[in-house]
Amino acid sequence: MDPSQSAPHQYVLTLSCPDRPGIVHAVTGHLFRHGGNILESQQYNDLDTDRFFMRTVFALPAVESSFEVLQDGFDALAQGFGMRWTLRDRSQRRRVMLLASKFDHCLADVLYRWRIGELPMEITAIVANHPRDTYRHLDFDGAPFHYLPVDQGRRHEQEAVLGSLIENTQTELVVLARYMQVLSATLTERLAGRCINIHHSFLPGFKGARPYHHAHARGVKLIGATAHFVTADLDEGPIIEQDTQRVSHHDTPADLIRIGRDIERRVLAQALRYYLDDRILLNDGKTVVFAV
Incomplete structure (x- = not known):
């Protein structure tokens, strides 16, 4: 197998939503279930607006075709939390x-x-x-x-x-x-x-x-x-x-x-x-x- 085909591919997820318990658990759990490996994660809760903000960089093995499934599944998760979110392949300029x-x-x-x-x-x-x-x-x-x-x-x-x-x-x-x-x-x-x-x-x-x-x-x-x-x-x-x-x-x-x-x-x-x-x-x- 070509080593480049098995190299992890990086994605960046950003989101904001009304703050409530369980957001980080739900997001990281979803990424884990689809083979995602979190490389970087930052979060912030604005106490004035009671909104939660998060940016997460994660990798998926290139040999897996799970990104589309991960993305579709996240849409349902996001609706449950009232999220505004983006998910982008970091290799796309x-x-x-x-x-x-x-x-x-x-x-x-x-x-x-x-x-x-x-x-x-x-x-x-x-x-x-x-x-x-x-x-x-x-x-x-x-x-x-x-x-x-x-x-x-x-x-x-x-x-x-x-x-x-x-x-x-x-x-x-x-x-x-x-x-x-x-x-x-x-x-x-x-x-x-x-x-x-x-x-x-x-x-x-x-x-x-x-x-x-x-x-x-x-x-x-x-x-x-x-x-x-x-x-x-x-x-x-x-x-x-x-x-x-x-x-x-x-x-x-x-x-x-x-x-x-x-x-x-x-x-x-x-x-x-x-x-x-x-x-x-x-x-x-x-x-x-x-x-x-």
Whole structure:
């Protein structure tokens, strides 16, 4: 027998439901009965909402064809607990679309981390409201590029094309890598829980445009960046990841922008890593992030 055919295959299960006794026992027992070997498990009970959250990585021997049976059986179990759940083969890469505008530092960083294998995903498209020549120094490594300008009075048409592109490419996650356009309520509703934005501020402070200038005007001593899910309310979506860096009165708005670029890159990359490895669970207006 080919040794590769008997190598365990890994899956990741995430779930949330109203808290009650017996959830972990039921889940782990179901995995055990179907030959699953748990490799990693994290759980959290939100006392404010009385909801239970769980992320479990498990392996099944490749020689067994029990995954479909396991999955079908889990559906019945989940209904009994009122669960919202996902079950994914870890070998299947997520399909991700990157949106960018003139400032390309986040796009460049994500592309680099993707090329070296740090962000295991399949890029379905790179979409920008600036022409390809704007990014002539970037290596797209074969990823399709689409120039979708946002013309005065034709935003609805541009977004309709974008929505069709997302659907036709079977994109699972849309990343606004400093895409400086506001998505409509219709599109954000379609992308609920699968559209991540990087905002150049430590939310909830300094929302909207020119946050570094507003921060400088207030004399802040810390600046930061926030990765969050996009909702119809501007910069109000559930927060995934944040980071900060100390600044001083010597720093100009240009200094804050320069420092902020580094923060934005690392915050967006970390949020992407969490999403690609099924570590983010929505909890109403917040998130539960099962960090490594």
